[in-house]
Amino acid sequence: xxxxxxxVVVSATILSAARLARCQADQVDSKYLDPNDYFLxxxxxxxxxxxxxxxxxxxxxxxxxxxQQQSRTGFDGIFQQRQQQPQQQQGFxxxxxxxxxxxPEQNFETSGRFTSRSDPRTSPIPTPSIQQGPLTLSxxxxxxxxxxxxVAGSQQCNLNVQAQWDFETNVxxxxxxxxxxxxLLYSEFQRKVFSIMTRLNLDNVIDxxxxxxxxxxxxxxxxxxxxxxxxxxxxxxxxxxxxYNSASVCAFDEPLKCGLRLDPDLNIIxxxxxxxxxxxxxxxEWRRRTGQKVRDMFEQLVDVSNQAALLNNVxxxxxxxxxxxxxxxxxxxxxxxxxxxxxLYEQLHAYVRKKLRDLYGPERISREAxxxxxxxxxxxxxxxxxxxxxTIPYPGKNYLDVxxxxxxxxxxxxxxxxxxxxxxxxxxxxxxxxxxxxNSVVEELPGQPIICQPSAWDFCNRQDYRIxxxxxxxxKDFITVHHEMAHVQYFLNYKKQPKVYRDGANPGxxxxxxxxxxxxxxxxxxxxxxxxxxxxxxxxxxNINYLFxxxxxKLTFLPFSLALDLWRWxxxxxTTHKERYNCHWWDLRERLGGVKPPVLRSETDxxxxxxxxxxxxxPYI
Ligand SMILES: *[C@@H]1O[C@H](CO)[C@@H](O)[C@H](O)[C@H]1NC(C)=O
Ligand SMILES: *[C@@H]1O[C@H](CO)[C@@H](O)[C@H](O)[C@H]1NC(C)=O
Ligand SMILES: *[C@@H]1O[C@H](CO)[C@@H](O)[C@H](O)[C@H]1NC(C)=O
Numbered sequence: 083x084x085x086x087x088x089x090v091v092v093s094a095t096i097l098s099a100a101r102l103a104r105c106q107a108d109q110v111d112s113k114y115l116d117p118n119d120y121f122l123x124x125x126x127x128x129x130x131x132x133x134x135x136x137x138x139x140x141x142x143x144x145x146x147x148x149x150q151q152q153s154r155t156g157f158d159g160i161f162q163q164r165q166q167q168p169q170q171q172q173g174f175x176x177x178x179x180x181x182x183x184x185x186p187e188q189n190f191e192t193s194g195r196f197t198s199r200s201d202p203r204t205s206p207i208p209t210p211s212i213q214q215g216p217l218t219l220s221x222x223x224x225x226x227x228x229x230x231x232x233v234a235g236s237q238q239c240n241l242n243v244q245a246q247w248d249f250e251t252n253v254x255x256x257x258x259x260x261x262x263x264x265x266l267l268y269s270e271f272q273r274k275v276f277s278i279m280t281r282l283n284l285d286n287v288i289d290x291x292x293x294x295x296x297x298x299x300x301x302x303x304x305x306x307x308x309x310x311x312x313x314x315x316x317x318x319x320x321x322x323x324x325x326y327n328s329a330s331v332c333a334f335d336e337p338l339k340c341g342l343r344l345d346p347d348l349n350i351i352x353x354x355x356x357x358x359x360x361x362x363x364x365x366x367e368w369r370r371r372t373g374q375k376v377r378d379m380f381e382q383l384v385d386v387s388n389q390a391a392l393l394n395n396v397x398x399x400x401x402x403x404x405x406x407x408x409x410x411x412x413x414x415x416x417x418x419x420x421x422x423x424x425x426l427y428e429q430l431h432a433y434v435r436k437k438l439r440d441l442y443g444p445e446r447i448s449r450e451a452x453x454x455x456x457x458x459x460x461x462x463x464x465x466x467x468x469x470x471x472x473t474i475p476y477p478g479k480n481y482l483d484v485x486x487x488x489x490x491x492x493x494x495x496x497x498x499x500x501x502x503x504x505x506x507x508x509x510x511x512x513x514x515x516x517x518x519x520x521n522s523v524v525e526e527l528p529g530q531p532i533i534c535q536p537s538a539w540d541f542c543n544r545q546d547y548r549i550x551x552x553x554x555x556x557x558k559d560f561i562t563v564h565h566e567m568a569h570v571q572y573f574l575n576y577k578k579q580p581k582v583y584r585d586g587a588n589p590g591x592x593x594x595x596x597x598x599x600x601x602x603x604x605x606x607x608x609x610x611x612x613x614x615x616x617x618x619x620x621x622x623x624x625n626i627n628y629l630f631x632x633x634x635x636k637l638t639f640l641p642f643s644l645a646l647d648l649w650r651w652x653x654x655x656x657t658t659h660k661e662r663y664n665c666h667w668w669d670l671r672e673r674l675g676g677v678k679p680p681v682l683r684s685e686t687d688x689x690x691x692x693x694x695x696x697x698x699x700x701p702y703i
Pocket of ligand 2: 395
């Protein structure tokens with residue numbers, strides 16, 4: 083018998099027992115533990131069909147449409163405000179953006195359109211009837227193939243984006259059906275491109291640029307799945323979203339007041355209530371109605387995602403998600419970056435803990451323990467800006483809101499867009515093309531139902547770029563206008579690239595650029611330049627308050643988003659097993675962010691599933 087092996091096995095067992103114990107011990111804060119909550123959390127065995135039926139009954143038509151849209155579309159052409167309600171798609175955002183959406187579908191099937199645009203004599207693209215066996219092409223033929231795919235891809239992408247635009251700016255059954263049809267055609271096209279790619283013999287392809295383009299095209303994400311499995315994949319996501327979107331809870335201490343929804347009811351409670359027990363009740367109930375109920379579906383989704391990964395020629399879905407970063411040490415780099423930022427976060431954390439201890443008392447907030455997740459002003463503790471009233475360093479030196487001044491000066495949505503354009507021009511960047519002004523929708527119009535999520539659109543034809551936004555005259559939207567227009571600037575700057583490259587340098591880059599612009603625009607100094615701040619606010623109290631407010635939103639979000647995707651990568655990889663899904667989540671939350679659950683959690687819970695991005699399967703990173 084191999085002694086070494088025995089030692090390894092035994093120590094692994096001890097190690098995992100120790101981890102488990104540690105995990106549970108950390109979660110128990112028995113002083114505040116309400117056993118009823120725990121058992122309640124076991125949950126009633128509601129028939130899933132009824133949940134779904136309920137869900138659909140409760141939706142307004144528009145909500146349903148929006149939801150379906152959110153779960154089914156996912157093409158690169160569109161950038162939405164991600165944090166609140168990203169819409170990119172079925173989980174494979176990176177892939178989705180880069181390849182999924184970009185590649186239109188139907189060219190190979192509908193013979194005419196594609197071939198008529200390229201020279202049929204030289205077209206190396208096989209027709210469906212001869213789609214068998216390996217393909218060995220010369221480098222110049224591969225170049226031609228890529229060119230043709232570029233034309234076809236741009237064209238199909240354009241049709242798809244157009245259909246999505248028509249739907250989102252004019253929500254009705256007709257536009258929705260067309261949008262879904264186009265989306266399906268699009269996946270179909272992608273699968274065809276993929277099947278060609280898998281047959282290509284790349285041995286002779288040396289040019290790294292060619293290889294890279296081919297590689298991108300051969301990683302379509304979930305679209306590589308056979309039709310039946312792809313439907314299952316989409317169904318799982320839709321079903322999870324149905325649970326998530328229809329969840330409602332009953333009010334604290336008012337068991338008959340039920341039907342409270344996340345938006346707006348629970349969000350208002352989490353941000354405004356300072357009642358420990360009410361917050362705890364709301365926190366627990368939301369998780370009981372969402373995460374717990376999607377756990378089983380999520381486990382299935384992990385399996386299907388990993389199958390898709392194998393078809394994409396990577397070992398598991400975490401590799402598929404990380405692929406567009408083109409860095410084998412992605413995880414290490416992220417953790418390393420967080421280690422560098424962490425000292426600042428730790429100071430913020432300690433300061434906020436002190437303020438919360440003053441409010442809730444030392445018996446509830448220990449000087450040393452992690453922060454309980456339910457009192458941070460947000461359902462997930464991902465942003466703490468809603469407890470600024472409790473924590474602001476210089477009360478009275480109000481953090482900035484220029485809304486009243488904007489209204490006083492007669493700002494309109496159109497004026498906000500013009501001011502944003504001037505900002506970019508002042509940086510020596512382009513003005514918006516004529517068609518941008520002609521085609522964008524910057525306001526909600528009466529009688530035309532629209533999906534209001536602000537978004538920037540690339541119509542894939544190197545000409546047509548638009549923003550869709552139900553702009554209100556206020557500071558938040560003013561910043562958002564700049565954010566969206568920064569996406570358009572990026573579109574304009576890469577428009578000469580081939581289709582496969584017309585995207586952010588990596589999945590985070592589009593947002594990073596836009597956020598950098600947002601941060602620059604929202605400084606007191608810039609707002610003063612615009613004449614929106616009249617009195618001087620360039621003193622220490624105002625600046626500290628402003629920076630503190632930013633930190634409470636942006637800095638606190640980092641350990642949350644990092645935990646969410648490290649957690650998903652570990653699950654996809656299989657380094658975290660089903661028995662530890664929830665425990666591992668809290669391990670990461672505590673290690674990275676110093677946050678713990680308010681009550682004992684167990685593996686009947688599934689707390690990550692109470693965050694939109696998990697049922698929607700949208701990556702954060
Ligand atoms: C909205 O969609 C309907 C039906 O699909 C169509 O008839 C109508 O012209 C569209 N409205 C606009 C303003 O595009
Ligand atoms: C699949 O991946 C392996 C190694 O990661 C690589 O050697 C091989 O060329 C890839 N196959 C295709 C078709 O890309
Ligand atoms: C402005 O941009 C143009 C190209 O778009 C460039 O040639 C020029 O040098 C830039 N000017 C400055 C001051 O950066």
